[in-house]
Amino acid sequence: MLTFEDKLTIIEEFPELSRKDVSLNRVNFHFEESLYEKTTVVYHLHPNGNGFVYTGGLPDYEANKKGLVNIRDFSGEKLREIIRASIDHLATEEEIVPPVEQMWKDAEGHSLMLIEEDDRWNIYAGDNLEDSFGGYDEAALYLREEGFRRR
Numbered sequence: 815m816l817t818f819e820d821k822l823t824i825i826e827e828f829p830e831l832s833r834k835d836v837s838l839n840r841v842n843f844h845f846e847e848s849l850y851e852k853t854t855v856v857y858h859l860h861p862n863g864n865g866f867v868y869t870g871g872l873p874d875y876e877a878n879k880k881g882l883v884n885i886r887d888f889s890g891e892k893l894r895e896i897i898r899a900s901i902d903h904l905a906t907e908e909e910i911v912p913p914v915e916q917m918w919k920d921a922e923g924h925s926l927m928l929i930e931e932d933d934r935w936n937i938y939a940g941d942n943l944e945d946s947f948g949g950y951d952e953a954a955l956y957l958r959e960e961g962f963r964r965r
Contacts, residue, residue, distance in 0.1 A: 815887055818861045824893050824919060825856055840865075848904040855900045857882055867896045870903055918962040928953055943954055 822841070825831060830844040830872035836858065842857035852868065861863035866882035868876040875883045875896065885893055914930040927938045937944045947953040
């Protein structure tokens with residue numbers, strides 16, 4: 815297990831991080847160039863060796879609900895790897911995926927727009943929200959039952 819001093823030495827290898835001493839002899843390291851409000855990469859590194867690295871929702875790490883991974887038992891290599899992943903994550907702009915939009919029409923020529931928004935499938939008649947569903951299949955079934963078909 816790496817000591818507090820070992821971990822500090824490794825973390826200080828990253829010139830893009832700035833050190834901030836906090837209470838109880840703990841240390842945080844921030845990435846000031848973060849594209850997000852979140853700038854803390856290393857959180858509450860303690861002289862007993864405990865500490866955390868922010869990984870957000872990166873799939874390779876099991877983070878707690880705050881997006882933090884405990885680094886107490888990390889090797890030097892693993893510590894470098896997770897810090898690099900955290901910095902890269904905070905320096906990469908999230909790809910914004912446009913919502914899925916589908917036009918549905920009935921036999922009389924009426925049209926409704928089915929749009930995926932914030933994990934919901936919303937049906938609009940013009941600017942008016944007609945209904946909202948938790949899944950695509952639910953929304954499509956509703957539209958078919960109402961006599962609409964995808965166009």
